[in-house]
Every structure is written in structure tokens, then in C-alpha cells.
Amino acid sequence: MITVEHVTKRYGEYTAVDDVSFVARSGRVTGFLGPNGAGKSTTMRIMVGLTPPTTGEVQVDGRHYRDLANPGRQIGVLLDASAQHAGRTGREILTIGTETMGLPRTKVDQLLERVSLSADESRRRLRDYSLGMRQRLGIAHALLGDPSILILDEPANGLDPAGIHWMRGLLRDYAAGGGTVLLSSHLLHEVERIADDLVLIGRGRIVAQGTKEELLQPRGSFVRAERHRDLALALETAGICTSVSGQGLRSDAAPRQVGAVAAAHGIPLDELRPAEGAGLEDLFLQLTADTQREGVAA
Numbered sequence: 063m064i065t066v067e068h069v070t071k072r073y074g075e076y077t078a079v080d081d082v083s084f085v086a087r088s089g090r091v092t093g094f095l096g097p098n099g100a101g102k103s104t105t106m107r108i109m110v111g112l113t114p115p116t117t118g119e120v121q122v123d124g125r126h127y128r129d130l131a132n133p134g135r136q137i138g139v140l141l142d143a144s145a146q147h148a149g150r151t152g153r154e155i156l157t158i159g160t161e162t163m164g165l166p167r168t169k170v171d172q173l174l175e176r177v178s179l180s181a182d183e184s185r186r187r188l189r190d191y192s193l194g195m196r197q198r199l200g201i202a203h204a205l206l207g208d209p210s211i212l213i214l215d216e217p218a219n220g221l222d223p224a225g226i227h228w229m230r231g232l233l234r235d236y237a238a239g240g241g242t243v244l245l246s247s248h249l250l251h252e253v254e255r256i257a258d259d260l261v262l263i264g265r266g267r268i269v270a271q272g273t274k275e276e277l278l279q280p281r282g283s284f285v286r287a288e289r290h291r292d293l294a295l296a297l298e299t300a301g302i303c304t305s306v307s308g309q310g311l312r313s314d315a316a317p318r319q320v321g322a323v324a325a326a327h328g329i330p331l332d333e334l335r336p337a338e339g340a341g342l343e344d345l346f347l348q349l350t351a352d353t354q355r356e357g358v359a360a
């Protein structure tokens with residue numbers, strides 16, 4: 063479990079992370095989502111002691127990262143797949159990992175196989191790796207010490223569709239075995255498929271968090287009636303704001319509430335249903351509308 067408590071990071075006058083709190087639970091995949099520059103990487107760097115927070119703290123399984131004697135055995139980290147010595151081969155990078163963590167050398171071949179890097183590829187230098195191969199090697203490195211927590215910054219970056227499918231299976235299995243997975247991504251559809259819980263961040267602030275089901279639950283209702291104007295007026299009088307949507311009206315109120323108002327005013331309805339689920343992308347755009355660089359309206 064990762065517990066982030068009131069973490070703030072300021073660079074001079076600029077606040078990159080603003081009072082961020084959330085929990086990534088064990089046995090679950092938590093997706094950390096946000097537009098460019100939202101503060102995801104900074105928060106992850108704070109988690110693993112690479113950046114000191116201005117205020118607040120992060121605990122991993124109840125302890126601070128800096129207090130872990132052999133952190134790689136508890137937390138697997140992939141923040142930047144290219145942040146390894148470019149002149150070393152993949153095999154060398156993993157071998158150094160086994161040595162610093164006190165693991166048997168046999169782990170190297172096990173992990174290479176697990177991330178589908180061939181013996182030939184493992185002998186190439188990192189500078190000659192494609193981005194996808196670097197990601198695979200980075201994931202292998204993160205998994206080396208059989209940690210109970212994985213912190214991955216944009217792990218799908220550079221992976222081809224088969225690679226993304228593979229990674230999804232790997233991380234789901236990992237969480238099914240009780241592990242904690244926190245992954246950041248811009249690939250909203252990918253996260254929608256893999257995550258159990260979601261944390262959305264915009265301009266350093268958390269804008270929404272909860273289970274995927276909670277956040278993607280359809281909100282509000284769609285209603286259609288011949289006496290369209292009467293219905294809109296009745297709903298407005300009942301304190302329910304509506305907007306015109308196609309042939310009907312959309313509102314944030316539940317269908318039951320809308321139905322009750324229509325019944326009270328004797329307005330026959332042609333259609334009444336929950337509004338379609340927004341989908342993560344819509345939700346993401348809505349919640350970060352004022353933080354999007356492109357000013358994307360919901």
C-alpha cells in the first residue's frame with residue numbers, strides 16, 4: 063500500500079504538486095492520470111525519495127522509502143526507461159541489479175524471459191534498444207527483487223499493441239497476487255481497461271479519485287416528452303437544471319427524480335433513462351477542462 067498525505071512540492075513560486083493525498087491499495091491497480099505537466103512524475107519521484115517534498119509525506123507499507131534497507135526488494139520502480147547507463151547491455155543492467163539487491167544470478171534469465179527479451183537482445187547495449195525494448199527491460203528491472211509494490215511512470219510508452227496487451231496481463235496478475243500497482247499514463251483507454259482505482263490530477267491538484275466503477279458511473283438522466291417546454295419548466299421549478307440534448311433534455315438528476323416531477327405535473331414521457339456513462343476520456347476532459355493546455359471544453 064502507498065499512502066500519499068498532503069504532499070506539496072514548490073519550485074520557487076511555482077507549485078508543481080499541491081496538497082495531494084491518495085492511497086494506492088494492495089491487490090489493486092491504481093491509475094494515476096493527468097495532462098502534461100500535471101505533477102504525476104514529481105509525485106512519483108517524491109514517493110521514492112528522488113525529490114524531497116516541500117511539505118507532506120509518503121509511506122510505503124507504513125514506512126518511508128528512505129528507511130527501507132533494501133528498497134528494490136519491496137518496491138519496483140520504473141520512472142524513466144532510459145535512465146540507465148547507455149553503454150551497458152540489458153543483461154549487465156539486470157546483473158548489477160541482482161548484485162545490489164543480493165539476488166541469485168538466475169533471476170536475470172528468468173526476468174528476461176518474463177519480459178520477452180531474447181538472449182540476443184539482452185547482449186545489445188541500451189543505446190541500441192528501441193523504446194519498447196527499454197520499457198521491457200525497465201519492467202524486468204522493477205520486478206527483479208519480487209517487490210510487493212510497483213511504481214511505474216508511463217509504462218506503456220513505446221510498447222506496441224501486443225506489448226500493451228502483455229503488460230496489462232502482467233500487471234493484472236501482479237495485483238491479483240496481492241501486489242500494489244501504481245501506474246501513470248496519458249493513455250486513457252489503456253488505463254480504463256487495466257485500473258481498478260483512478261486518481262486524476264490537474265495542475266498539481268487531485269481533481270477526482272475513486273474506484274473506476276464509481277467514477278465511470280453514469281451520471282444524471284436523459285428524458286424526452288412531447289410537452290418538452292412544460293417539462294423543462296417543471297424540472298427547473300423543482301431545482302433540476304436541464305440542457306437540451308438531441309430531442310430531449312439532459313440533467314444531473316437521477317431518472318427516478320425526473321420521473322417523479324413529470325408525474326406530479328401530469329406530463330407523459332416518451333423516454334426516460336440514465337444518461338450514457340461519460341467514459342473516462344470525457345470525465346478526464348471535464349475534470350481537467352480548466353487545466354488543459356488546449357482549453358478543451360467538456
Ligand SMILES: Nc1ncnc2c1ncn2[C@@H]1O[C@H](COP(=O)(O)OP(=O)(O)OP(=O)(O)O)[C@@H](O)[C@H]1O
Nearest residue numbers: 073076078096097098099100101102103104105248
Ligand atoms: N526541477 C524542477 N524545477 C522546476 N519545475 C519543475 C521541476 N520538475 C518539474 N517541474 C515542473 O513541475 C510541473 C509538473 O511536472 P511533472 O513532470 O511532474 O508533470 P507530469 O504530470 O509528469 O507531466 P508529463 O505527463 O508531461 O510527464 C511541470 O510544470 C514541470 O515543469
